Amino acid sequence: MVFIKNLSPRQLSIFTALILAIPISIFIAVIERNWAYVLGSFLTVFICSYFLISFVLERFIYRKIKLIYKFIYQTKATKREETYYKYILPQKSIGEVQADVEAWANANKQEIELLRANEQFRKEFLQNLSHEFKTPVFAIQGYVDTLLDGALNDANVNKKFLEQTAANVTRLTNLLNDLDEISRLERGELALVKQSFIIQDLVKDTFDSIAIVAKPKNIKYSIKKGCEMPLQVYGDKEKVRQVLLNLFENSIKYGKENGTITASMYNTDDKHVLVEISDDGTGIAEKNLPRIFERFYRTDSGRSMDVTGSGLGLAICKHIIEAHGQTIHVRSREGVGTTIGFTLDVRP
Template sequence: MSIKKRLIFSNIAMIIIPIVFFFFIEIIGGFVLFYLFNGEPEGKQLNMFLTYRFIGLLLVLVITNGLLTYFVSKSIINPVKNLSVAAQEISEGNLDFSIESTNKDELGQLSKTFEVMRLKLKEAEEVHVRYEENRKELIATISHDLKTPMTSIKGYVKGIRDGVANNPEKMERYMDTIYTKANDMDQLIDELFLYSKLDLQRIPFQLEEIDLHNYLTDFIEELRFDLEQNGGTVSYDADLEDSYVVKADREKLKRVVTNIVQNSLKYMDKDWKEIQVSLQSESDQVVVKITDNGSGVDEEAIPFIFESFYRTDSSRNSTTGGSGLGLAIVKRIIDDHGGAIWAESELGEGTSIYFTLKKPVDEKVR
């Protein structure tokens, strides 16, 4: 029962109960005094009856008012006290303090809302802790990834200055190594810069209508050439009778597909590398699926692979190194397009990454 109804009923009861008892006292008192004891309804006996009736009515009013006020206020004050204690505990950082309520009134609903808030705060705190841990790991790993090539560059430059590269072939090898190391550093810094700008929403999106079928066909041709040179292949599947026109930023979309493919190739553990790309047209969106035959991702790790700085392996080496921002950048771009992204994976078999892009309004009504 709601608090409003409870207060209305208590007020009505404060009127009805005294009236009922008034008639009860009137009838019973009169019956006892004037019938059983053969009293006379006049004089002292009448005055005594009126006095007792008044006292009885006063007692009924006091008891009724007191009991109703006590129980109604208790049903309101106790939940408020519990909420106050819970608020105090949460303000002191105790997010494990749970509050339960079986009431079906406004305070019961408030308690449930408060509990939902507590759970969300706890979840946010856990995410924040995990983010801080990943951020600390990022600082350590980025420092490592920047220091390692910088050390190599300094070593090769010193070799050139000391005359170690004393022939054209050795000089060319030294210069190629310096260029490669510098390029790796530049890519790492570029990735960090891009993510920070996306995170701050400082990159404008130039949305236009893009036919994903034609767009991916060109991209896959380039990818197929690179994979065939390194013992792999790429396949593409799309129903040509469907429409795959979406609203997207061409450059950002290229970054999405490139990051997903690069992430897949990074964790390829098969001699023969396979990338499969497919399109599925739905009423208001297009679903893109990119599948690899890599090492796969543990089921417990799948929900976190799109988080900032997350890496499925904790080791740092030249094969699987990276900032851990590749898929986080992908998710940020897809989110800013109003789409969704998720992954499915099986250890030892491979990983499939899906993302959606919205169709233009005129395409939806076709």
């Protein structure tokens, strides 16, 4: 069966013609016992069968196969393709043609699945984007309408409402800036200004810059014991600062009262340094871990909490780290805490 499956059309025609000619010739030999007549009959049947079968294969089978190939490539055939259809394709076995079509079908199936996934992602993105914009816009609208209805002349509330309006305008501005930045990152327009710096110093400076935000929850920061030795890394210092800032902000937002944030740094293989930011906050369910770096994605528990932000922080972190040619990862357990880590090159 394997032998027959791998025959070209010409070989298949010869094989089939032989199958027809041999038994017919044997039958004639039994009746006539004239070997010249038997040989002539064999050649006649063989030649006629060969051309008839070749004609049928070409006319009714391989012509349709050519149409299938043209449909696969979805284009009017070029001269090169016509040459392929005329001289190369007819030499292929049915098994080879089947393999080509199956390969195309599998590729097409994967493309369709990717399009479906992208379509689902697009729907979720638009839904999340709408949600992120509606919250501050509706708040601004409510404050402005209240002020226009007479509260503007009430000294007890007008300043408070204007401050709340300004805060929501700032939130919208930050959201638009983050959208613009992530768009540039996804287009590959991020220009890295690399330099050597001590990662421990940058981590400490970054946390100190937002330490005041951690005070209401009395969250403490420390460098893990054994990770104090200065490690020099090579990258865009300000972009790495942005990554650390986002990670610290998330640890504070979802951290518990009197909690801790621990930073650790390891020289993994003399070529890379691993940086990890750990907290003992609410943690993330295992089912949500693969999606936390998506734009606007928040877990159900995260949405129920009274936290602000554009929802783009971790997506931006991922793009910045990948722009450095490095990787970012997450480990987490609900009720235990979360660790997000990334790698950087050591000083070249």
